[in-house]
Amino acid sequence: MKSILNILLCLSIAGIQAQNTLKGNVVETTTKKGLAFVNVYIPDLEKGTYTDEDGSFNLDRLPSGNYTLIVSALGYETLSLKATIPTNTSLTISLMPSAIEIEGIIISTPFHKLQSENVMKVEQESVRDLKSNGAITLAEGISNIAGVESISTGLSIGKPVIRGLSSNRVLVYTQGIRLENQQFGGEHGLGVNDAGIESVEVIKGPASLLYGSDALGGVLYLNPERFAQQNTSSADINANYTSNTKGYSTNVGYKQSNDRFKFLFRGSLTEHSDYKTKSYRVTNTRFREQDFKAGLGYQSQGVKTEFRYNVNNLKPGIPENIGEQSTRKSPLLPFQEVTNHVFSSKTKLFFDTSSLNINLGYVYNDRKEFEEHHHDEHEEHDEDHGHEEEHDEEHEEELHDDDILEAALHMKLKTINYDVKYNLPKLGKFETILGVQGMNQVNTNYGEETLIPNALTNDFGILGTSHIHFENLDVQLGARFDHRNIEINNSLNRNFNSFNGAIGFKTDIVKNVTGRVNLASGFRAPNLSELASDGTHEGANRYEIGNSNLKNEQNFQTDVSLEYKSQHLEFFVNGFYNAVNNYIFLAPSGTEIDNTPVYTYSQEDAKLYGGEFGFHLHPHPLDWLHVETSFETVTGKQTNGLFLPLIPANSLNNMVKVELNNEWLDKGYLFVNLKSVFKQNKVSNFEDATPSYNLLSAGLGGTFMCLKRELTITLAGNNLTNKTYISHLSRLKANGIFNMGRNINLGVSYNL
Known part of the structure; x- marks a missing residue:
């Protein structure tokens, strides 16, 4: 496997092209006026920018190749188009006004990045929207x-069910890899916190x-x-x-x-x-x-x-x-x-x-x-004192200290x-x-x-x-x-x-x-x-x-x-x-x-x-x-x-x-x-x-x-x-x- 990767790396170096620039302008379809703050994003490179006040954008340091370009703005229909790099022409992109919400980029399926282009139906929700509806945990939000x-087993333990199938029949991917955490167990949760998760695809x-x-x-x-856009911080x-x-x-x-x-x-x-x-x-x-x-x-x-x-x-x-x-x-x-x-x-x-x-x-x-049965001596200790309720909090701390060694x-x-x-x-x-x-x-x-x-x-x-x-x-x-x-x-x-x-x-x-x-x-x-x-x-x-x-x-x-x-x-x-x-x-x-x-x-x-x-x-x-x-x-x-x-x-x-x-x-x-x-x-x-x-x-x-x-x-x-x-x-x-x-x-x- 190592030798194969070395060969591929050598091939990539041999195929290096000069870093390229993609320029263009985004306008409204009807008025032809430039649109400001439009997101122009290349999913394959995870690289993007926003248009300026005149609707112009500039993406530099791009490798040669054929890419999908996603152009989106609130109040306009999301557009997906093909871009071949390098190119000597400046793009002019027209966006159609629409009340439909911005279409998200689909990562879990190959080939196309917008759901409207996918052959396979994929549901996508942002974690921000799930949280705004009052979901306390990620497992609760996806429902x-x-x-x-x-x-669910209480609040902290939740397992996804897709059309009646659950446990090992539903695979969870995080950070681009399959998550393995004894997920078959009924009382085992996702093991992933929603902080730092941008969206969920099903x-x-x-x-x-x-x-x-x-x-x-x-x-x-x-x-x-996502990482911050080029030359920015937040x-x-x-x-x-x-x-x-x-x-x-x-x-x-x-x-x-x-x-x-x-x-x-x-x-x-x-x-x-x-x-x-x-x-x-x-x-x-x-x-x-x-x-x-x-x-x-x-x-x-x-x-x-x-x-x-x-x-x-x-x-x-x-x-x-x-x-x-x-x-x-x-x-x-x-x-x-x-x-x-x-x-x-x-x-x-x-x-x-x-x-x-x-x-x-x-x-x-x-x-x-x-x-319970690993702490009989603590239970006896409480019975001898006859003040179980008064010592509950101290008793819990003792249990936790011992449990670290006695799972x-x-x-x-x-x-x-x-x-x-x-x-x-x-x-x-x-x-x-x-x-x-x-x-x-x-x-x-x-x-x-x-x-x-x-x-x-x-x-x-x-x-x-x-x-x-x-x-x-x-x-x-x-x-x-x-x-x-x-x-x-x-x-x-x-x-x-x-x-x-x-x-x-x-x-x-x-x-x-x-x-x-x-x-x-x-x-x-x-x-x-x-x-x-x-x-x-x-x-x-x-x-x-x-x-x-x-x-x-x-x-x-x-x-x-x-x-x-x-x-x-x-x-x-x-x-x-x-x-x-x-x-x-x-x-x-x-x-x-x-x-x-x-x-x-x-x-x-x-x-x-x-x-x-x-x-x-x-x-x-x-x-x-x-x-x-x-x-x-x-x-x-x-x-x-x-x-x-x-x-x-x-x-x-x-x-x-x-x-x-x-x-x-x-x-x-x-x-x-x-x-x-x-x-x-x-x-x-x-x-x-x-x-x-x-x-x-x-x-x-x-x-x-x-x-x-x-x-x-x-x-x-x-x-x-x-x-x-x-x-x-x-x-x-x-x-x-x-x-x-x-x-x-x-x-x-x-x-x-």
């Missing part, structure tokens, strides 16, 4: 995207062609914040207060860029007490999270590279029953302490008519779990992964990418308890995909082969192989109406827990026994989508049918071990079907008024007629939003939102039905100048009627524990 929900459907195993159900792609501080938990989150960041080098860093701290329902606080849902992100980039002579690092330390309590009522933030037993280190590097080599992407990553996950369950997961893709020269109507991906993963136990054994996992995949441009039709197709080897405790050795493909079509049926059809297969190899677990999961209160004879999950999904988009109305309908062979599920065996119910893993063919539809109206001349509605539904069944577990209930989301902009207020808004969740009675034979409920939310915010700097203030209220309800995807549902009650979230952001 506002149609077709996406979250399995691929709803099999993405094994691009990402391999574990992308059978879809991909959650987290885009880190700093900001952000704080949020949450009334329900008496909690807060705060972060500060700085970034700077010159002609060649760029860097950034961001640190954050979050603490929350037990969340409150209408009647009680849910004991031990408190948590503390520390996060630090840093990045270093360099670009010159046909090479663009960046290195990023993220360390996240999360200490969440594991809720069991309603007990102590307090607003302290130190978790009680049982609790976890999880430290996640993510190292990544992204390098792109530019040749005359092609390019090479090399992404490398290392993820080190250190997971500890502390349980009952302690696992370290170390993962090295690589992703190399070569963008071939464009051949007629064909754009083609060839690639290899792989992973080496080691799981090691250090605690006295062993739930998942020591194991070694090796992955290797090879892929090819092409985009074909016809006059009125775009076609994307590809194929991939994967091999996974899992060696457990030097005793069990399993190999899993899979061949997968995908084909998609996109066409403009009539003016403003776009149709997409995607057919794709995906697979997922059984994870370590499913193959070899043998122990008690404290958070789930069950004894789990693996099945070493499990086969690959293999699926085939059909997606159909129809979109209408005009200047003042957007409408979409998405439908899917997903057939999954050898679906793996956990079910009670009817027996007990140590007074704990035993659950075992089985397989059965299954099918999931449903979709989403919605509209967005911003009527003329009331362009400041937005009315949005979306509905999502999914049904999951085994071939034996039984329903699958943990399938989200149907829901309807209605929002009215008003945009407020004037001389002193920028990006101002006011919204009212009603989410209606319907009764979920299509449940598995070991689940209970969940009643329907309605949640009312509202908020406002905006940006204005304070001491010549931008100050942004947001205020959002969720569950304003203080409704007592239980989500079907709450793991506290079995104990009859309600979800969070009324909450007011205040956010402040200041550019230093």
